[in-house]
Amino acid sequence: MRTKKSLSIVVLFILSGLMLSCLCVTEALCVDWALFSTFKNGDLLYYDRDSIDNNSTNGVKVWTKLEYSNRGLEEHIKSIIEEGSSKGEIIKRGYDRLHYTIIVWKMRCNVDKSCLLGFTDYDKDEKIVMSHNTAIESCDSITPRAPEIHLIFEMLCNKQTAVK
Numbered sequence: 001m002r003t004k005k006s007l008s009i010v011v012l013f014i015l016s017g018l019m020l021s022c023l024c025v026t027e028a029l030c031v032d033w034a035l036f037s038t039f040k041n042g043d044l045l046y047y048d049r050d051s052i053d054n055n056s057t058n059g060v061k062v063w064t065k066l067e068y069s070n071r072g073l074e075e076h077i078k079s080i081i082e083e084g085s086s087k088g089e090i091i092k093r094g095y096d097r098l099h100y101t102i103i104v105w106k107m108r109c110n111v112d113k114s115c116l117l118g119f120t121d122y123d124k125d126e127k128i129v130m131s132h133n134t135a136i137e138s139c140d141s142i143t144p145r146a147p148e149i150h151l152i153f154e155m156l157c158n159k160q161t162a163v164k
Contacts, residue, residue, distance in 0.1 A: 037147075039069075047063065047064050048063040059108040061104065063104055064103045067099065068101075073098055077095060093129065097124050097129075103118070104117040105149075109156070114153055115137040
């Protein structure tokens with residue numbers, strides 16, 4: 001009798017675990033990436049429609065995804081080398097297999113700034129190459145030199161104004 005009861009409890013735990021893992025997987029797959037811009041080098045910039053948070057203090061938060069083209073990856077690796085890393089370090093860290101970067105931004109509409117809150121680089125196997133969350137917001141003025149960020153800023157800040 002005790003064995004049946006123990007077995008029933010184990011089955012209940014297994015089913016509960018499966019249900020919870022299904023919810024977690026579903027949550028992870030619920031990202032609504034919308035293509036926002038294509039760079040001259042072929043890189044693609046997406047934003048997650050479901051991540052837009054207008055209730056963020058002093059701005060609008062959004063997640064973006066930069067998917068690297070072959071040419072874009074070559075340019076990115078070249079810039080890492082120019083910053084002082086060797087080709088061996090790049091391979092060791094996995095940047096030769098970089099596929100995309102997820103970036104969390106806060107657009108500070110009232111002062112025309114974009115603030116980098118964190119980013120995660122992923123390789124072609126969906127493994128994390130590097131992840132960094134900023135302790136202090138790293139903000140830059142919105143300028144025409146970064147037209148894609150400027151366009152996202154305009155879209156989000158106009159959207160926020162329309163909501164008010």
